[in-house]
Every structure is written in structure tokens, then in C-alpha cells.
Amino acid sequence: MKWGVVTFPGSCDDRDTLYCLETVLGQQVVALWHKDRDLQGVDAIVLPGGFFYGDYLRCGALARFSPIMQSVYEFAQAGGPVLGICNGFQILCEAGLLPGALVRNRSLSFICDWVWIRVETPRTPFTAACRTGEILRLPIKHGEGCYVADAATLRTLEDNGQVVFRYVDAAGQTSETANPNGSLHNIAGVANARGNVVGLMPHPEHAVEPLLGGEDGSKLFRLACAAL
Amino acid sequence: MNTAHRSLPVTLQVAQEHGLTAEEYQRLMQILGRTPTFEELGVFSVMWSEHCSYKSSRRLLRQLPTSGPQILQGPGENAGIVEVGDGLAVVFKIESHNHPSFIEPYHGAATGVGGILRDIFTMGARPIASLNSLRFGSLDHPRTPYLVKGVVAGIGGYGNCVGVPTVGGEVYFDAGYNGNILVNAFTLGVVRTDRIFRARAAGAGNPVMYVGSRTGRDGIHGASLLASREFDARSEELRPAVQVGDPFTEKLLIEACLELMQRDLIVAIQDMGAAGLTSSAVEMAGRGGMGILLQLEAVPTREEGITPYELLLSESQERMLLIAKAGCEEEVRAIFSRWDLEACVIGRVTDDGLFRACWHGQEVVRIPVSALTQDAPAYERPATPPADLAARHRLDLTDLPSPSDYGEVLVQLLTSPNLASKEWIYRQYDFLVGSNTVVQPGSDAAIIRLKGTRKGIGLSVDCNSRYCLLDPYRGAQIAVAEAARNLAVSGARPLALSDCLNFGNPEKPEVMWQFQQTIAGMRDACLALDLAVVSGNVSFYNETEGRAIPPTPTVAMVGIVPDVTRHVTQWFKQEGDIIVLLGETKAELGGSEYLAVVHGRVAGAPPALDLSQEKRLQELCFTAAQEGLLASAHDVAEGGLAIALAEACISHPDKAIGARVRLPGGLRPDVLLFSESQSRVLVSVPPAVLPRLQARARAAALPLFILGEVGGSELEVQGYYRFPVAMLQHAWRTALARRLEAVSASGTA
Numbered sequence: 001m002k003w004g005v006v007t008f009p010g011s012c013d014d015r016d017t018l019y020c021l022e023t024v025l026g027q028q029v030v031a032l033w034h035k036d037r038d039l040q041g042v043d044a045i046v047l048p049g050g051f052f053y054g055d056y057l058r059c060g061a062l063a064r065f066s067p068i069m070q071s072v073y074e075f076a077q078a079g080g081p082v083l084g085i086c087n088g089f090q091i092l093c094e095a096g097l098l099p100g101a102l103v104r105n106r107s108l109s110f111i112c113d114w115v116w117i118r119v120e121t122p123r124t125p126f127t128a129a130c131r132t133g134e135i136l137r138l139p140i141k142h143g144e145g146c147y148v149a150d151a152a153t154l155r156t157l158e159d160n161g162q163v164v165f166r167y168v169d170a171a172g173q174t175s176e177t178a179n180p181n182g183s184l185h186n187i188a189g190v191a192n193a194r195g196n197v198v199g200l201m202p203h204p205e206h207a208v209e210p211l212l213g214g215e216d217g218s219k220l221f222r223l224a225c226a227a228l
Numbered sequence: 229m230n231t232a233h234r235s236l237p238v239t240l241q242v243a244q245e246h247g248l249t250a251e252e253y254q255r256l257m258q259i260l261g262r263t264p265t266f267e268e269l270g271v272f273s274v275m276w277s278e279h280c281s282y283k284s285s286r287r288l289l290r291q292l293p294t295s296g297p298q299i300l301q302g303p304g305e306n307a308g309i310v311e312v313g314d315g316l317a318v319v320f321k322i323e324s325h326n327h328p329s330f331i332e333p334y335h336g337a338a339t340g341v342g343g344i345l346r347d348i349f350t351m352g353a354r355p356i357a358s359l360n361s362l363r364f365g366s367l368d369h370p371r372t373p374y375l376v377k378g379v380v381a382g383i384g385g386y387g388n389c390v391g392v393p394t395v396g397g398e399v400y401f402d403a404g405y406n407g408n409i410l411v412n413a414f415t416l417g418v419v420r421t422d423r424i425f426r427a428r429a430a431g432a433g434n435p436v437m438y439v440g441s442r443t444g445r446d447g448i449h450g451a452s453l454l455a456s457r458e459f460d461a462r463s464e465e466l467r468p469a470v471q472v473g474d475p476f477t478e479k480l481l482i483e484a485c486l487e488l489m490q491r492d493l494i495v496a497i498q499d500m501g502a503a504g505l506t507s508s509a510v511e512m513a514g515r516g517g518m519g520i521l522l523q524l525e526a527v528p529t530r531e532e533g534i535t536p537y538e539l540l541l542s543e544s545q546e547r548m549l550l551i552a553k554a555g556c557e558e559e560v561r562a563i564f565s566r567w568d569l570e571a572c573v574i575g576r577v578t579d580d581g582l583f584r585a586c587w588h589g590q591e592v593v594r595i596p597v598s599a600l601t602q603d604a605p606a607y608e609r610p611a612t613p614p615a616d617l618a619a620r621h622r623l624d625l626t627d628l629p630s631p632s633d634y635g636e637v638l639v640q641l642l643t644s645p646n647l648a649s650k651e652w653i654y655r656q657y658d659f660l661v662g663s664n665t666v667v668q669p670g671s672d673a674a675i676i677r678l679k680g681t682r683k684g685i686g687l688s689v690d691c692n693s694r695y696c697l698l699d700p701y702r703g704a705q706i707a708v709a710e711a712a713r714n715l716a717v718s719g720a721r722p723l724a725l726s727d728c729l730n731f732g733n734p735e736k737p738e739v740m741w742q743f744q745q746t747i748a749g750m751r752d753a754c755l756a757l758d759l760a761v762v763s764g765n766v767s768f769y770n771e772t773e774g775r776a777i778p779p780t781p782t783v784a785m786v787g788i789v790p791d792v793t794r795h796v797t798q799w800f801k802q803e804g805d806i807i808v809l810l811g812e813t814k815a816e817l818g819g820s821e822y823l824a825v826v827h828g829r830v831a832g833a834p835p836a837l838d839l840s841q842e843k844r845l846q847e848l849c850f851t852a853a854q855e856g857l858l859a860s861a862h863d864v865a866e867g868g869l870a871i872a873l874a875e876a877c878i879s880h881p882d883k884a885i886g887a888r889v890r891l892p893g894g895l896r897p898d899v900l901l902f903s904e905s906q907s908r909v910l911v912s913v914p915p916a917v918l919p920r921l922q923a924r925a926r927a928a929a930l931p932l933f934i935l936g937e938v939g940g941s942e943l944e945v946q947g948y949y950r951f952p953v954a955m956l957q958h959a960w961r962t963a964l965a966r967r968l969e970a971v972s973a974s975g976t977a
Contacts, residue, residue: 009568010476012391016663019679035566049661051389054476110384110656114881141388141658206660211677211793213668 004042006032006068006088013049013085013205020205021046025221034066044081044125045072047088049141049203059102059144060090069095081125082197083220086142089189089199098192098199099157100149102142106182110143114213115180117165117188117202118172124164124195126220135172136165136216138202140180145201147183147190157190165189165200233536233587236266246273246449247457252605259599267537267585267592271600274449274503274541275510278768281604284734285766288747292727292761293754299724299762304515306347306427306498308762309419310724312788314681317421319353322361322414322689322728322784324767328470329411330459333378338386338473339545340413345390346499349482350548352425352489353417356662357676358387360397360413361689361728361782365406367645372401373968375409376653382473383413384656389475390482394657395665396674398689401645404697407459407772412728414689414784418678425489427498427508429516429577434495434554436509436520436575439564440481440547444530447471447504447543458733459772477546477569484567485548493560497550506540508549509575510583514601519578522585524592526574536587551577611740620698623818623832630898635949637826638870639959641902644825647867648963649879670879671797672863673718675789684792686720688712689784692866694819695834697778700742702834704749704781706906709842710865711785712757716846717861717909719795719853720787722757727764727783732776734768742779750781756839757846759785789854796853798862799880800887800912803939805859807876807887808921811845811908812931813869815899821866822902835906842907844928849909852924857917859938864908870901870945872910873935877943878957886940886953892933897948912938 003021007014014031021027030040039045053062063069069091076082076097084092092098105111116137119130130136149157157163165188169178174186181201189200204217236242243253246269256264256272264272274280282289294302300317301309307321325340341358348355360383365372387394392415447470488494496516498508505527513520524536534542552560557573564571578584583600585593614620631637641647654669666684667675673688690711696703712722729746732739754761770777789795800807817823818832852858864872869891878884891900913921918934925932944950 010389010479012389012479012658012661016661019663050391051476051479054389054474054479056476109381110388110658112655112658112660139660141660143388203660206663209663211666212660212663213665 001027002042003027003029004032004039004045005029006034006045006047008034008050008052008066010052010054011048011050013203017046017048017205020208021221024208025218032068034068037067037071039071039075045075047084047091049086049088052087052091060087060094063091064095073097076197079194079196083126084199085203085205086201089201090144092197092199097197098190099153100147100190102144103146103148104144105146111180112141113180114139115202116168116170116178118168120163120166121161123161124191124198126198127164130219133172135168136219137214138204138207138217140202142201145181145183147187149184154184160193162191162193163187164191164198233590233592235592238264238266238269243269246270247277248273252276255605260595265592267540268595270537270541271506271593271595274506275600276604280503280507282766283605283607284609284768285743286606287608288744291747291751293751294760294762296760299760300421302760302762303764306350308724308726309351309424310762310786311421312678312683315421316678317419317424318416318685318786319348319351319419320414320416320726320786321347321763322412322726322782323347323765324728324730325411325413326408326730326767326770329379330409332470333375334382335472336470337379337382337411339471340411341383341386342473342475342478342545343501344413344415345392345478346501346548348415348417349485350425350427350497350499351419352423353419354486355392355415355417356664357674357687358392358394358413358415359687359689359784360394360411361691362397362399363405363410363693363780364401365409366403367401367967369406376968379411380653380656386473386475388658390479391661393659393661393665395659395676396669396687396689399650399653400693402693402778404778407775408770408777410730410780412782414726416685416687416786423489425497427496427512427515429512429518429520429551430495432518432577432579434577435552435557435573436522436577437550437552437557437560437571438527438547438574439550439569439571441474441477441544442528442530443534443539443542444544445534445538445542448538448541458769471543471545473545480567480569481546481548484564484569488560488563493553493556495551495553497548500547500549502543504541504543505549510597510600512551513583513597519580519582519597520575521578522575524585524587526572528570528572536585536592540585609734609740610737611744612737613741614738620831621833625815625817625896628827631826634897634901635951638874638949641821641825641867641871642874642956642960643963645964645967646821647871649961650964651961652965652968666792666795667718667797670881671718672714673720675718675720675792675795677792682791684789684795686715686718686787686789688714689782690714691780691782693778693780694824694830696746696780698819698832699834700745700779701749702837704746705753705837706834707781707783708750708753708757708759709837709906710863711783712759713846713863715785715787716850717796717863719850720789721850722759722785722787724760724762725783725785727761727781729764729766730770730777730780730782731768732771739776746779746781753839757843791854794854794856796858796861798876799860800876800885800938801859802914804915805912805938806915806918807889807935807938808911808913809869809908809933809935810911810925810930812905813895813900813903813908814905815895816903816905817899820902820904822868822898835904837906841930845907845909845930848924848928848930852921857913857920859912859914861909861911864910866904868902868904873945874943874956876910877953878960884953884957885938886942887936887938888940888944889936890946891935901948
């Protein structure tokens with residue numbers, strides 16, 4: 001099992017993702033550079049958080065101009081597991097690998113906080129060993145995490161089980177107050193139709209050590225290994 | 229293209245418009261032996277400005293202790309460095325960006341963060357944590373909500389984008405800052421002790437290289453005309469002197485510079501901050517005892533037609549100047565090019581001790597470097613205490629009506645801007661990136677771990693400027709003591725500090741007296757607590773229309789947690805734990821939050837401080853924390869014991885827990901509850917541990933009072949009040965948001 005973590009110009013959580021996989025979880029990892037095309041034979045790819053090209057245009061909008069994205073696209077089309085976290089999720093939406101889009105938080109300001117999310121489906125490589133309905137405590141930190149899609153897309157997502165995570169309260173219930181950014185249907189993460197590409201706004205790589213507040217996030221990485 | 233250059237004529241009047249005095253102009257004529265060129269005048273005016281030369285403070289600053297066994301670098305470089313073992317050192321500094329932030333809050337604050345980050349990574353350290361200390365005017369002032377929102381968004385916008393966590397800070401509101409807000413930004417980085425870089429030019433012939441953003445016309449005279457003068461009604465017109473930040477380029481610069489520093493390619497590096505290209509070139513030459521020759525036409529520019537004068541003085545952001553080893557230029561360029569950044573040679577190191585700048589072969593600047601550095605003017609300005617000092621200290625408690633309902637007062641204080649939770653602010657900062665944040669904002673000190681070691685770093689920032697206004701000597705002592713106490717109660721041994729000294733106009737004897745007293749107070753506290761000042765800055769001229777801010781010597785302190793798993797947070801943990809007060813409560817309401825909020829008075833003498841008792845208290849807390857004895861520990865500060873107790877119940881990020889408390893008698897109830905006596909800590913311990921704590925307190929001759937027990941869902945202070953903690957928590961957490969959002973809804977912002 002070999003992971004690849006892509007560093008784009010403006011990636012901030014790339015080093016943390018590498019640290020999480022390599023040092024904390026003991027996985028084999030390589031750092032991938034956005035100007036390269038070679039995926040170095042990785043089994044799974046993470047697009048980490050950050051501010052892609054400063055996000056001065058629209059979040060993730062310039063991503064498809066990075067040479068590596070062509071390789072990521074082909075990898076995903078071939079069924080390879082791809083996880084986009086935060087800015088990585090925005091990039092996957094902009095690249096057309098995931099449906100929908102992420103817009104400014106309802107509060108119009110950046111939010112850094114710990115939230116609860118509920119696993120809605122185990123049918124992705126990243127949630128394979130989670131139970132449906134399992135609750136995870138993970139941090140969010142974003143200014144543009146409000147998930148939106150048109151009504152038809154939302155219906156398809158719900159019908160096909162492509163909603164992977166929803167914001168909930170500590171008791172596992174969806175509610176307005178449990179929704180930190182105004183996402184439609186409390187959506188915190190989605191998958192493509194095939195289930196191999198997953199994006200989420202919360203940061204599992206920042207919840208892998210009890211010393212730093214919790215380790216619920218490690219499930220997303222450990223289970224991917226088991227599923228492959 | 230016409231490259232011939234005609235310098236504008238220089239006269240005394242032009243010099244004065246540049247902020248130089250007639251005497252200073254005479255002095256520079258003597259040094260040069262001729263009339264300066266227009267470019268030279270620009271160079272002198274920025275290098276001799278208060279902001280760059282410290283001409284009013286330099287002599288007094290020498291009184292501060294700046295060395296110690298672990299101090300690898302004291303003041304004089306871009307930042308201070310303290311060794312922390314395991315082959316590592318921490319690099320840190322706090323710096324002001326007050327004037328620009330008042331004129332243009334978003335970019336003023338953002339570029340403040342950018343500037344301090346560059347000071348850290350320029351020494352080879354990866355920045356791993358930021359703090360900030362903010363002072364705003366009264367929340368009732370119409371401009372305050374606009375400034376708060378702009379500054380917070382600016383700090384977040386920049387800090388979040390570069391991927392450095394903002395892990396803590398402090399915020400106060402006081403009408404004394406209505407006309408001048410304070411934005412003090414701090415960053416800490418970590419570096420291997422064998423990989424430290426300094427900004428000291430060496431090796432005649434070595435190329436001077438420029439990297440980062442191109443130079444534009446922004447921020448010209450930021451240091452001399454913005455930061456070294458008072459504000460008046462026309463200050464808004466200074467907006468063009470505020471720089472605009474580009475955090476994305478900064479992020480690339482951080483990564484590229486740190487990559488560069490892994491190799492042996494450069495001899496010195498410094499960011500272009502205040503006074504831009506001029507100060508970075510001159511300071512590097514000065515430290516190394518060398519000269520520098522610049523070819524200004526080689527500087528990358530954003531637009532055509534920028535003059536040599538503008539190139540020398542622009543404060544465009546995200547630029548670095550480095551001195552490469554001769555022959556390594558191509559390798560340096562290749563690293564920056566990988567990150568899509570420009571790097572080019574714009575000059576060379578010389579051995580003539582001169583700062584020279586040429587424009588297409590014509591020399592426009594030729595000044596001895598020493599005239600701009602160690603021989604810059606230094607003043608011993610007159611200092612006199614204010615005439616009404618005795619009146620300020622007068623406070624007769626018998627004149628003070630006793631409140632009828634102490635519960636009401638508690639809620640009033642908990643929801644007042646200075647004591648309310650700052651969650652609305654710190655939730656806008658990424659405090660997690662970097663995967664090191666062990667204690668996030670909301671406790672007495674932030675704790676971050678040092679990867680690859682068992683250690684942690686504690687960070688705190690403090691200053692009670694109300695105390696400083698009433699008694700600058702004691703106020704400064706308390707700022708140092710409290711910053712250290714915040715670390716000790718969190719399980720960190722205080723190591724060293726960086727100071728940001730924010731004052732009014734130093735040409736006024738009263739302001740100079742405040743400054744003098746402050747330095748003396750800091751010195752005495754540092755000596756008693758065994759601390760050194762390793763970096764910092766002075767910000768004078770925080771005045772508008774003749775009204776100075778309260779003296780605000782912000783202290784940012786760094787400590788070491790030997791075993792990071794043994795850190796302590798301020799909130800109660802466990803039902804049945806015993807609540808203990810260490811230290812003694814005295815009738816000290818002078819300068820208190822209670823007096824200001826409830827009685828509308830700023831008066832009296834600030835609380836006394838016994839530095840020897842303070843030291844014993846901190847030692848006890850640190851040791852007990854590292855031995856795992858303490859369930860919680862919280863510094864008793866603004867708002868006194870009543871607020872400390874409430875915070876211990878409600879400041880847990882996820883829950884609230886009650887307490888039943890009985891206070892010792894013998895004092896007026898408002899003194900007992902709200903006095904701000906120093907050297908007090910509220911701790912909770914499991915019952916089995918209590919005897920050990922008592923024994924230690926006895927051994928250290930520290931008073932100890934058992935107050936009660938943790939548990940239930942109510943905070944009860946017997947005889948005074950009883951509240952559901954959930955209700956207190958909600959009121960305390962949402963108070964600031966309610967104030968800020970109510971105002972914006974009415975359209976003021």
C-alpha cells in the first residue's frame with residue numbers, strides 16, 4: 001500500500017498529511033509535485049488542504065492547469081482511490097471529478113472548530129470499515145465549505161448513496177445548529193458515482209493523535225488500506 | 229529609453245518634509261561633507277526615522293537583560309533564538325503594525341503577519357505558531373467594530389493562507405485606543421541549531437540577490453511618515469503608504485527559502501520590511517562591517533517609470549534580499565524557479581564600508597554604512613511624571629457603593645468585552661495546521677509540541693495597560709510576571725520573552741517617563757524571574773490629535789514543557805476534585821476590571837507584586853504540573869477570583885462543569901470576588917493529591933485556601949450566587965459576537 005500526497009503551490013496541509021500517513025500511521029508515502037506527471041506507482045492519492053494559488057480566483061479553479069492533475073484524472077477514471085480534503089475537495093469539484101461546488105460559509109467568515117460528522121455509506125475505499133451511522137469528531141478550517149449543487153444533482157447523490165458524510169450534533173442528528181457552514185443537506189463529503197473518489201471538508205489528517213485532540217480521522221486512512 | 233537621471237534638489241525644507249529635524253539635517257550634511265542627493269535624503273530619512281533607528285529608545289533598551297545560557301541570539305538580528313535541547317532552537321519575535329492597521333485594517337494587519345513571518349524564516353526556521361495582541365477602542369465607538377472585523381479578517385486571511393497556525397493571543401477594548409489601535413503580531417519558528425542563518429554580509433564580491441515579489445510603489449515612507457508620526461484628521465490620506473499583502477507569494481517564499489537553506493549556497497539573508505531595500509541592504513552591511521553596491525536598474529519592477537528613489541524606499545511586501553556565495557547564483561535561481569519565483573543579482577558586497585546605489589551607471593547614493601546604523605542619532609529625551617499622578621492613585625473604598633446583587637455583577641463582567649470569550653475571533657484563525665497544537669486558544673497559554681521530541685513549547689502574551697497607565701513601572705512588572713505565570717500554570721518553564729513597546733509621542737516628557745518606568749519595571753521583573761528579552765520592537769507616536777494611548781508594553785513569552793503530555797489546562801475536569809486557591813487575596817481593586825465596568829472608574833494603584841513570592845508560586849505550579857499532580861490550573865487575573873472560578877467551569881471547549889465554593893471571609897465581598905491581587909492561581913486536584921500540594925505550599929511559604937469541590941451543573945459561590953453553568957457559558961461565549969453583530973446590523977460598519 002503506497003500513498004501519494006500532492007503538493008500544489010499554496011498547499012498547507014500537505015506536510016501534515018505526509019506526517020499523518022508516514023509517522024503516525026506507519027504507511028508508505030511519497031510526496032508528489034504538481035509539476036510532475038509521474039504518480040510513482042502509488043495505490044491511493046490524497047489532495048491535501050491549503051490555498052491553491054492563494055485561492056485568489058475561485059477555490060481550486062486553477063487546479064486543472066497543473067500537469068499532475070491529468071495523471072490524477074486518469075488514475076481516478078481507472079478506479080484508483082482519490083481523497084480530497086478541504087481545498088483538495090474544492091479542487092476535485094473544479095476538476096469535474098466530483099459533483100457540486102463549495103461556496104462561502106453562511107457566516108461569511110473562516111471557521112476553525114471541531115465538528116461531528118456521520119458516516120453515511122461504507123461503500124468507498126475511505127469509509128469501507130466504518131459503520132453506516134458511525135459518528136466521527138474531526139476539525140474543520142475553511143472559509144468556503146458550504147456545499148451546493150442543483151436539485152437534480154442532490155437527488156442523484158442521495159439516491160445513489162454518494163453522500164458520504166453529513167454534519168451532525170454529538171448525538172448524531174442533523175440540524176441547523178450542527179451545520180457549521182450552511183451546506184445543503186448538511187453535506188460534509190461526497191463521492192463520485194463509482195465511489196472511488198471522495199471529497200470532504202473536515203480534516204481527518206488533523207485527528208490522528210489523542211495528544212492533538214482525537215484520533216477518529218485515522219479510520220479514514222486505515223480502512224482505505226484494508227479495502228484495497 | 230532615456231536613462232539619464234536628474235536628482236531633485238534638496239533643501240532644509242525638503243528634509244523637514246521627510247521627517248528630519250534641522251539638527252539632523254545639519255548632521256547628515258557634516259557626515260557627507262556636501263548636500264545630499266534626493267535619493268540620499270530618502271535613505272537618511274528612513275534609516276534615521278524613529279521606527280528604524282530607535283533614536284528615542286536605544287539607550288534605555290540597553291538596561292534590559294538580554295543573555296543567558298540558552299540564549300543563542302539576543303536583540304540585534306531579525307529575531308531572538310533560544311536553545312531548547314535535542315539539537316533544536318526556537319526563533320521568535322513580536323512586532324507592531326499599529327499605524328497601518330488603523331488606516332487600512334485588513335491589509336495593515338495582514339502585512340503585519342507577513343512581516344513577522346519573514347523575520348522568522350529568514351533565520352532558517354520554519355514558522356510553527358503565531359500569536360497576536362490586539363487593542364481596540366471602546367466597542368461603543370462607531371469605528372471599532374469595523375476595525376475589529378478588518379483586523380481579524382486580515383490576520384486570518386494571511387496566516388491561514390500561509391499555513392502557520394494562530395494559536396493564541398489577547399484582545400482588549402479601551403476608549404484610550406479609540407484613535408490608535410494596536411496590532412502586535414508574534415511568530416515562533418523552530419530551527420536546527422547547526423542550521424541558523426543570520427543577516428550579516430560577508431565576502432567582498434559576493435552577489436546580492438533579490439527574490440520574491442516585484443517592486444511597486446506601495447508603502448513608500450511607511451516607516452518614516454506613517455510609523456514615526458502622530459495621527460491627525462488627515463491621516464486617512466496616508467492610505468497609499470499602507471502595503472498590500474500577498475500571502476500566496478509569502479507561502480512560496482517560505483518553502484523556497486527553507487529549501488535554499490538546506491544547502492550551502494548563501495552567506496546572509498534578510499527580508500525587506502520597513503524601509504525596504506535600503507534597510508535590508510544597509511543592515512546586512514552594517515552587521516558584517518562591509519559595504520554594499522546596488523544596481524537599481526536590475527531590481528524587478530511591477531511597472532515602468534519607477535524612480536531610483538522609489539526603488540530604494542518601496543515597502544512592497546514578500547521580498548527578500550540575500551547574499552549568495554559567489555558562483556552559486558545559478559543554483560539559487562533554480563530553487564526559486566521551481567517555486568515560480570524570480571531571483572536575480574542586483575549588486576555585490578564590497579569592502580569599502582559604503583552603501584552605494586547606481587542607476588544605469590550613475591551613482592545616486594554614496595553614504596558610509598555606519599552613518600546609517602550605529603552612528604544614527606540617539607536621544608536622551610526629557611522625562612517627567614504626569615502632574616496628576618497622585619490623583620490617579622487615589623481610591624477610597626469607603627466611597628465605593630457595594631453592589632446589591634453579586635450574581636448580576638458576575639454576569640455583567642463575564643459578558644463585558646474584555647472578559648467575554650474571544651471565540652468569535654479565534655475561530656477565524658486556523659489554529660491546527662502544522663499538526664502541533666496541543667492546547668488550542670482558550671486556556672492560559674497555548675501549547676504546541678516539538679515534533680521528534682517529547683517536549684512542548686508554551687506561548688503566552690500579556691499586558692494590562694490599565695495598570696500601566698496608573699503605574700507604568702508596576703504595570704510592566706505585572707505584564708512580565710503574568711505572561712510567565714500563564715506558562716508556569718500550563719506546565720511550561722518560562723525561558724525568554726519578546727517585547728512590543730507601544731507608546732505615544734516620545735518627544736513629550738510624560739510619554740518618555742512612561743517609557744523609562746516601563747523599561748525599569750521589565751528589567752526588574754526579568755532579573756527576579758530569571759528571564760531575558762531576546763527580541764522585540766518599539767512603536768512610538770501612537771497618538772491622535774495629541775492624545776496618547778495608554779502605555780502598552782506587550783510581553784510575548786516562550787516556555788518549555790519538558791514532557792508535553794504533562795501540560796495543564798485551565799478548566800475543571802473531574803467531579804469531586806478539590807478546588808484550591810494558591811496565593812492571597814488583598815484589598816486591591818485599583819485599576820481593576822470590576823472598578824472600570826461596574827463603577828466606571830479607572831483609578832487607584834495597581835495591585836502590588838512580590839517578585840520573590842511570584843517566583844516561588846511559579847516554581848511550585850510548574851513542578852506540580854510536570855509531576856502530573858494538577859487536574860487544572862488557572863491564573864487569577866482580570867475580574868479576580870469570581871471570573872477565574874467561572875472560567876474554570878465554562879471554558880472547556882466541549883462542555884461545562886459545576887463547582888461548589890465557599891470563599892474565606894474577612895474582606896469586603898466585592899474585594900473577595902473581584903480584587904486582582906497578583907501571584908494567585910486557582911487549581912483543582914484529586915482529593916488524594918491534596919496533602920502533597922499542601923505540603924509543597926507550606927514548604928514554599930505560599931498561602932493555600934481550600935475553596936470547595938468540582939461537580940454538578942451549577943456554579944455556587946455560597947452566600948453570593950448560584951447559576952447553571954450552561955447559562956453562564958452561553959452568555960460568556962456569545963457576548964462578543966452579539967456586540968459586534970448587533971452593531972453591523974445597524975449599518976455602522
